Amino acid sequence: MLRFLAAGLATMALTAGASAERYEPKPIETLLARDVRYDAAIPKPEAVTGFAVGEIISTPEMLHAYARAVDAASDRVSVEVIGHSHFGRPILRVTTTSPENQARLEEIRQAHLALSDPQANATVAEDMPVVVQITHGVHGSESSGYDSSAPLLYYLAAAQGAEIEALLDTTVIHQIILINPDGANRFAEYINMHHAERAVADPQHREHTSSWPWGRMNHYWFDLNRQWLPVTQPEAVALVEATHHWQPNVAADLHEMGPDSTFFFSPGPLDGLHPLLSQEALQLNLRMSEVLQRQLDQEGALYVSEEVFDDFYLGYGSSYPGLLGGIPYLFEQSSVRGLIQETEHGTLRYDDKVGQQARTAIALIESSHAHRRELLEHQRAFYRESQRLAAQNPVNAYVFTSHDRGRLAEFLDMLAVHRIEVRELAQPVNAGGVRYAPGEAFVVPLAQPNYRVVEGLFETRIIEEKSAFYDVSGWTQPLAYDLDYAPLRGGLFGGNVAGEPLEGFERAAPAPDESGVAYLLDWNAFHAPRAAYRLLENGLRVRVIPDRIEIETTQGSIELAPGTLIVPVAGQTLSAQEIHALMERAAAEDGVRVHAAATSYTATGSDLGGFNVAEVERPDILLVTGEAVSAYDAGEMWHLLDHEMHMHVSMIDAGDLARADLSRYSHILLPDGRYDALAEPLKTALGDWVSEGGVLIATRGGAVFAAEQGLSSAELVDAAEAPETEGEEPVRDPLDYSEIELWEVEHDISGALLAAEIDISHPLGFGYRDEALPVHKIGTRAFALSDNRFAAPLRYAERDLLLSGYASERNREGLAGQGAVHVQRKGRGSVILFADNPYFRAYMLGSSKMLMNAIFFGNDFRDPSRRE
Structure with a gap:
């Protein structure tokens, strides 16, 4: 039975006038509220970091220093590095269990994993430990999730008595400290920058508002809580690999919501569970949550469960561990976003929020211990059920290339x-x-x-x-x-x-022969833009072939697709040997197939010196950022260009764009965002810049802004606003309010994969081998087909539009055949609009090539001289 100290738990808010008093964090013993004695040999956080729990927002380095100090002082604790962030910060797994278990961790792990192997026929031993994983700091701006790692670790390492010893004898607890150190460091620096002698509770105070791009995301502004499936970020790779390494029976993520919220814990809506997740696990989740309910009730805390946060998307921390036989848990509690803040529940204190996260995590660990046998048996049964499901599935395998x-x-x-x-x-x-x-x-x-x-x-x-x-x-x-x-x-x-x-896969292309004429680079390779940018940076002249050619090479006659790059050998600033070395590097590092031309003459298509062959200029890119811009979409573009393609990217906030010298940029990327407040200055600055030869590339909300402000003649259509039947007026009958959520679902697309058709003869279609291209769709906007029949190089499919996910029949009909991309020349420049995000979460690698084509070939098309 849980035993709590009364002090500090009856009320989680200060009185109305308390914000005028000096904020002093409560002692760690009060925050933990456990009726136990603590080992004096285990240091408290303030003894290591210089700050008490809740006194400031801890930086990742502080939390790491504390974990290592406890490791040095306790035989219950061990620390290992499981990965690094984009910025190189370590991610720690801190393991706490009994000293006897610490001495045989690998033996325990192997026995635990044997439960997941139906062929091993393993059984649950009487003393087999249950494994619990607590992930701290997925979102860097939700700081109580990672600051709670210190009091939780202190309790597990320092608490004395029969109860904690019994728990540690049959429980292995892994704390991931912390999974998003780059975002957490960004947030901590901002909040601590406003640290004052007198804490300010005013919710409009700068301390509580933070600044773009905030601390929620990682270095490239990715939401790591959506990364468990795509694992495009190194932090997600570390977390998923660590989860597979131990296959925890319970895996919890600690988060925060808005300041006026209460406390949420899993599960989400019971009818929102993905069918691949186990119903038996859901029932076990509900039984385990009774312990959490009792604890929060004893604290007098309001809480919520089985609402809003559904577990359908399998890339959450609250869903993916369920694919491995674990019980995932999501904790979301109200956020102070500083030290104290006025809310509709009173004035919240940060130390209370940290303490509540730690106490609820302790309750979850104790519930896991109490349900140990059930959890281990569930793991064993889960993999046997998975074996049966695989045998019953009419699909036996997937083939791909x-x-x-x-x-x-x-x-x-x-x-x-x-x-x-x-x-x-x-x-x-x-x-x-x-x-x-x-x-x-x-x-x-x-x-x-x-x-x-x-x-x-x-x-x-x-x-x-x-x-x-x-x-x-x-x-x-x-x-x-x-x-x-x-x-x-x-x-x-x-x-x-x-x-x-499969033992390994060689991504490098064969090394090319030497040529005295020119090298031909296949644009199909994903990293071909990286190779092209490197060539241009080295001062080489590069040209692009607009059509299909047949040409003689040192390896014989070959056919090459539109978009093939030409690098002549003669007339360059580098020697023939230096050029060949760059070609070898393109093949080895970028996987680009490079051909050594034996002649400039082609049997079919443009000759290498043909009139339609265009020069490729090195792009000088400006990415628009700031408060008006979606940090997610901007971060994805930054990641693609900087991390994947190794290209220089300048960033200027949208509010400063009208005052900036835009003449130094060849391309401006306008990601999803809300630009209305900046309409006039942005419209003028961008319009003049495009007319002088710039390429404006806008996605989603950025594309809407460009169209509505006349930067493009594109006409927007909204599938959700189309009449039910062509020629009929929309139905305006009143509906019951209880139907509002389903009504909104019918009139929106939250994120689905749709079929699109690409014109592979268009420069934006270079590198594609077939016309079918899946795209990721959020929302219902598209571009109407215009009198310029060449303006839509990518269109949503007329039939079988939905490939995966949910889109209402109304939205499917409204989008079918409409433009997904709109291109237009303006003066000497171009405006290229994407209705969707072509690099969504860094896993839409197929459609991302269109964005790269827009960058490298954005001025290599023309509008027709006549319109219909």
Whole structure:
């Protein structure tokens, strides 16, 4: 039975006038509120960091220093580095258990993992420990989630008595401290910068508002709580690999909500559970939560569960561990965003919020201990059920390939993080109109331990019923990567189709021969823009071929697609040997297939010196940022250009754009955002700049702004505003208020994969081999087809539009055939508008090539001289 100290728990708010008093954080013993004695040999946080819990926002370095100090002082604790952030900061796993268990951790881990192997026929030993993982600091601006790591660790390491010893004898607790150190450091620096002798509770005070891009996201402004499936960020890779390494029975993420909220804990809406997640796990979750309810009731705290935060998207911390047989938990509590803040619940104190996170985490650990046998038996049964589900599935395996080894390599790397077995294709297979050949294609069998992870990544789930989603509803990864892939059923999948397990994949292209004429670079490779930018930075002249050619090379006659780059050997500032070395680097590092031309003459298509061959200029890029801009969308663009393509990117806030010298930039990227307040100065500055030859590339809200302000002649259409039937007026009958959520679902798209058709002859279509391209859709806006029939190089498909997820029939009909991209010349420049985000969460690798094409070939098209 839990025993709490009375002090500090009856009321979680200060009195109305208390904000005028000096804020003094409560002692750690008061915040923990446990009726136990503490070992004096274990240091308190203030003895290591110089600050008491809740006195400031701790930096990652402070929390790491404290964890290492406790490790040095306690035989219950061990620390290891499981990864690093983008900025190189370490991510720690701090393991607490009994000293006897610490001495045999690997033995415990192996016995624990054996429960997940149906072939091992393992049983649950009487003393087998339950494994609990607490992830601190997914969102850097939700600081009580990571500041609570110190009091929680102090309790686990220093508490004395029979209860804590019994708990540690049969429990292994992993604390991830902390998973987003870059965002946490950014937030802590901002809040601590406003540290005052007299804490200010005014919610309008700068301390409580933070500044763009805030601390929520990682270094490149990605939301790590959406990264468990795509794992495009190093922090997510570390977390997912650590989770697979131990397969915790319970995995909790500690978060914050708005200041006027209460306390949420899992599960979310019971009807919002993804079908791949276990109903038995949900029932176990509900039983375990009774302990949390009792604790919060004893504190007099308001709380909520089974609402809003659904567990449909499988890339959350509150869903993905459920694919591995664990019980995921999400904690969301009200946030102070500083030290004290006035709210509708009174004036909140930061030390109270940190203490509440720690106490609730302790209650979850104790509940896990109390349900130890059930949790371990559930893990064992879960994998046996997964084996049965795989056997019952009419799909036996998935086959996939790509002519772009870059995207294929990225996809295989992602599967490896999820510990998914991939096999070589042993014999040719025809599926879905594609011929898959050995040596080029791979097979993922469903009959493997992580069957549910495989399905979570590969399946296309088209949802017909009206459903509300907290996040995206469709994310099928082979579609996002624009791979050729197909399910193999029955006779298509035999024992002789899947060959040996894939041991490694060579992403480098063959080294090119030397040429005395020119080198031809295949633009199809994902990292071809990286190679092109490097060539341009080295002062080389680069040209692009607009059509399909047949040419003689040192390896014989070959055909090359539109968008092939030409690097002449003669007339360059570098020697022939230096140019060849750069070609070898493009093949080795960027996976670009480079051909050595034997002649400038082509049998078909443009000659290498042809009139339609255009010069490729080095792009000088400005990315618009700031309060008006979506940090997510801006961060994704920054990540693509800087991290993936190694290109220089300048960033200026939208509010400063009208005063900036734009003449030094060739391209301006306008991400999703709300630019209305800056309309006039932005319109004038950008309009003049485009007319002088600049390329304006705008996505989502940025594209809406450009169209509405006349920077483009694009006409927006909204599928949700179309009449039910053509020619009829919209129905205006009143509806019951209880239907408002489903009404909104029908009139919006929260995130689904749609089919689009690309014009591969257009410069924005360079590098694509076929016309079909999956795109990620949020919202219902598109571009109407205009009298310029060449202005929509990417259109939503007329038929079979929905590939994965949910979009109402109304929205499907309204979007079908409309423009997903609109291009237009303006003066000497161009305006290129994307209705969607082409690099959503860094996993839409297929559509991201269109963004790179807009950057490298944005002025290489023309408008027709006549209109219809």
